[in-house]
Every structure is written in C-alpha cells, then in structure tokens.
Amino acid sequence: MRILGIESSCDETGVALVDASGSGVPRLLGHALHSQIEMHQAYGGVVPELASRDHIRRVLPLTDAVLAQAGLGLDAIDAIACTRGPGLAGALLVGTGVAHALGVALGRPVHGVHHLEGHLLSPFLSADPPSFPFVALLVSGGHTQLMRVDGVGRYALLGETIDDAAGEAFDKSAKLLGLGYPGGPALSRLAEHGDPAAYKFPRPLLHSGDLDFSFAGLKTAVLTQVKRLARAAPEGPATSHLADPLTPQEKADVAAGAQAAIVDVLVKKSLAALQATGLRRLVVAGGVGANARLREQLDAQAARQGLRVHYPELALCTDNGAMIALAAGLRAQAGLLDGAEATGRFDVAPRWPLALVE
Incomplete structure (x- = not known):
C-alpha cells in the first residue's frame, strides 16, 4: 500500500510517499520539503495568509518531485494522507483541499492525520526506531x-504546558535578544558561545510534583535580565530596542x-515521567528535539x-510530509486508518488534542 502524505499545517510544505505493505515499518520512497523561513523573516514571524498562498504554489511541484524520486506515477498511489490539524486553518485547508482533489481525480481514499501523531511516530523512520511502549x-x-x-492510537496524556511551550520560550527569548526569526535555532547557536551560569534563571514547575510545564515565567525572567543589562550599559537607559545596548557576550x-x-x-x-510509568524508553519528537543540548x-x-x-x-524534526505518510501507514497496519473517502466531505481541525486521537 503506497500512501502519499501532505503536510501544510504552518510554514513548511512537505510531501512524501511511503510503502506500508506488510507488517514492517513503512518504507520511505521519497520526500520533499519547502520551508517558508526566508519569506516570513521580514515580518518576524509567520504570516498566515502568506503561508497559505505559498503552500498553494509549492504542493504540486513537490508532489511531482517525490514521485520522480520514487520512479512512480500518480496511478501508483493507493491512498492519500494529509494533516487535518492542529495548525493554521488556512494552511491546513490548502493541503486538505489538494489531497481531496487528488483523491477525486484518482479515485483513492483520503485520510486526515493528526500533526502531533506524525511527530510522535517520526522516530520510526530513524536508523534506531523505538518499540512500544514508551514515553514521548x-x-x-x-x-x-x-x-x-x-x-499506534493508544496515547495517554501525562502532562502538558499550562502556558507557553518550550518552543515559544526559545522564540520569545530570542526575540528579546534581537535575534530575529526563526528564534529558537538562532538562540541555540548563540548559546554555544555563552556561559549558562552567568545569570540565574528560574526552572518553572521543576519541583511541582506533577508532569506539567510552564515557561511563561522564564520568558519574563529573560525580559527582566535584558532590561537590567540595558540599564547598566554605558550608552544610558534602556530603549524600546532592549537588546541593542547589550554586548555580544552578554547576549x-x-x-x-x-x-x-x-x-x-x-x-x-x-525522567520523572519514565519513573512514574515504570517505562525505560523515551521518544523525543518535534522541532525542539533537534536541540543539541537537549540531546546531550x-x-x-x-x-x-x-x-x-x-x-x-x-x-525530520521539523514539519514534513514523511511523518504524515508514516503515521497513516502505521495506522493502516494497525487497522485504524479511517476517514472520509475521496468523494466525501472534508474538514480541518485547527485545535485538536492528541489525547482524543484513537
């Protein structure tokens, strides 16, 4: 069973093709990705309307590239998977619309996939795939x-952020330092030249006794520290561009x-989640999972x-079509692949808790 996967939830357009025949991990036959980072940099963040328009331009050429990689034609596709949510509504509609248009044209079923399920299962495409059960x-x-x-489809929420997520803490801290967009990777690169003990920052909810997260307080602490350093700068009091008075080493x-x-x-x-569940295997997925210090x-x-x-x-840490095609392939192997047929109604789910996926 060959499944074409389309990802368009935010600022990356991804297309991939997997072969989910048999009981082994679906095999990646080809994938292509276009990032919109350069386009959004001028605005300091993702502009939803621009993101949607760019997805429209990119998705079909990327599909052609993937099929060329695999040496196959459109008629070789058995099913189509697309990101149904969560994400930007307009961006999701582009991928979903193209997926259903292809489904109608080819007479193939179309299945909506949860974006985070794609991330969660993406390590199965790595050289060291996990096995169930595990903490993610x-x-x-x-x-x-x-x-x-x-x-697959058997997920229980152990803990989540009650305000800002880790990725948002990276991005907002980077913005306070004037690092531009995307902030997270820029902050990580700059951190390689800094002393992590130079200033004291809080570890919110570290000893809360539960598995929830909170990073809003950390962002506030970074803002306070940047203001303090700016006031101490020889140039004078802090301005609206808070990071300008800081030296490169302070940043x-x-x-x-x-x-x-x-x-x-x-x-x-x-580690607390592993101890609480008694499991010995951890899967890390998502863009922050590429962070070198976290892996270390x-x-x-x-x-x-x-x-x-x-x-x-x-x-495959960032958004990509391979994880969407893989998730659909694994769900097919587990007998869980449902969704509208190509001629049926389609929708998107900009807000869709992973715990509700079965």
Missing part, C-alpha cells in the same frame, strides 16, 4: 506534552542561561540510568 516528549511549536504511548550568556533552564525542565520532567543531556542521563532515548532524524 513532544516539543513542537506551541506544544509541549508528555504522553504514554502503548501503541550569549543570556541565551545560554535561557536554553539551560528550558532543557533542565524538559530533561527532569521526562538526555543521552547522558540515559547512559547513567540504563534508559533508551530515540529521536527522529534531524531532517
């Missing part, structure tokens, strides 16, 4: 969650301290405690 740390965009995963130290605080919370909460800290703890940690390939 989902750190993607505005989502930070810990899930117990007993199988690097703030970046390192903010990153260390975020990573400490993610690592300790993940988790790997070190795993080595000490005899745990296993699995990550997606770096190229």
Whole structure:
C-alpha cells in the first residue's frame, strides 16, 4: 500500500510517499520539503495568509518531485494522507483541499492525520526506531506534552504546558535578544558561545510534583535580565530596542542561561515521567528535539540510568510530509486508518488534542 502524505499545517510544505505493505515499518520512497523561513523573516514571524498562498504554489511541484524520486506515477498511489490539524486553518485547508482533489481525480481514499501523531511516530523512520511502549516528549511549536504511548492510537496524556511551550520560550527569548526569526535555532547557536551560569534563571514547575510545564515565567525572567543589562550599559537607559545596548557576550550568556533552564525542565520532567510509568524508553519528537543540548543531556542521563532515548532524524524534526505518510501507514497496519473517502466531505481541525486521537 503506497500512501502519499501532505503536510501544510504552518510554514513548511512537505510531501512524501511511503510503502506500508506488510507488517514492517513503512518504507520511505521519497520526500520533499519547502520551508517558508526566508519569506516570513521580514515580518518576524509567520504570516498566515502568506503561508497559505505559498503552500498553494509549492504542493504540486513537490508532489511531482517525490514521485520522480520514487520512479512512480500518480496511478501508483493507493491512498492519500494529509494533516487535518492542529495548525493554521488556512494552511491546513490548502493541503486538505489538494489531497481531496487528488483523491477525486484518482479515485483513492483520503485520510486526515493528526500533526502531533506524525511527530510522535517520526522516530520510526530513524536508523534506531523505538518499540512500544514508551514515553514521548513532544516539543513542537506551541506544544509541549508528555504522553504514554502503548501503541499506534493508544496515547495517554501525562502532562502538558499550562502556558507557553518550550518552543515559544526559545522564540520569545530570542526575540528579546534581537535575534530575529526563526528564534529558537538562532538562540541555540548563540548559546554555544555563552556561559549558562552567568545569570540565574528560574526552572518553572521543576519541583511541582506533577508532569506539567510552564515557561511563561522564564520568558519574563529573560525580559527582566535584558532590561537590567540595558540599564547598566554605558550608552544610558534602556530603549524600546532592549537588546541593542547589550554586548555580544552578554547576549550569549543570556541565551545560554535561557536554553539551560528550558532543557533542565524538559530533561527532569521526562525522567520523572519514565519513573512514574515504570517505562525505560523515551521518544523525543518535534522541532525542539533537534536541540543539541537537549540531546546531550538526555543521552547522558540515559547512559547513567540504563534508559533508551530515540529521536527522529534531524531532517525530520521539523514539519514534513514523511511523518504524515508514516503515521497513516502505521495506522493502516494497525487497522485504524479511517476517514472520509475521496468523494466525501472534508474538514480541518485547527485545535485538536492528541489525547482524543484513537
């Protein structure tokens, strides 16, 4: 069974084709991705209308590229999967609309996939795939969650953020330092040159006794520290461009301290989730899962405690079509692939809790 996957939930257009025949992990036959980062940089963040329009331009050429990689034609597709949610409504509608148009033209079924389920299952495409059951740390965009995963479609929420997510804490801290968009990767690069102990930043809910997260307080602490450094600058009092009076080393130290605080919370909460569930295997997925310090800290703890940690390939940490096609393939193998047929009604779900997916 060959499944074409289309991802268009935010600012990346991804298309991929997998072969889900048999009982093994679906095999990736081809994938292509276009990022809109350069287009949105001028605005300091994603502009939904521009994102939707760009998806329209990119999705069909990317589909052609994927089929060329696989050496197959459209008639070789057995089913089509698309991101149904969560995400930007307009962006989701582009991918869903194209998927259903292809479904009607080819007479193939179309299935809506949960974006976070795609991230959660993406490590199955890595060189070191996990096995069930495991604890999943989902750190993607505005989502930070810990899930117990007993199988495909068998997800139990253990904890989640009560305000800002880890990715938002990275991005907002970067913006306070004047690092531009996308902020998270820029802050991580700058942090490599800083001292994480130069300034003291809080670790919110670190000792709360539960598995929930909170990063809004950390953002406030970064803002306070930047203002303090700006007031102390020789140029005079802080201006509206708070980061301007800071020296390069001060910026690097703030970046390192903010990153260390975020990573400490993610690592300790993940270890607490493993202890609470009695499981020994952790899967980390989503864009923040590419963070080098997070991987370093988790790997070190795993080595000490005899745990296993699995990550997606770096190229598959961001949003991509491969994870959508894979999720559909794994659901098909588990007998869970449902959804509207190609001629039926389609919809999108901009807000769709993963815990409701079965």
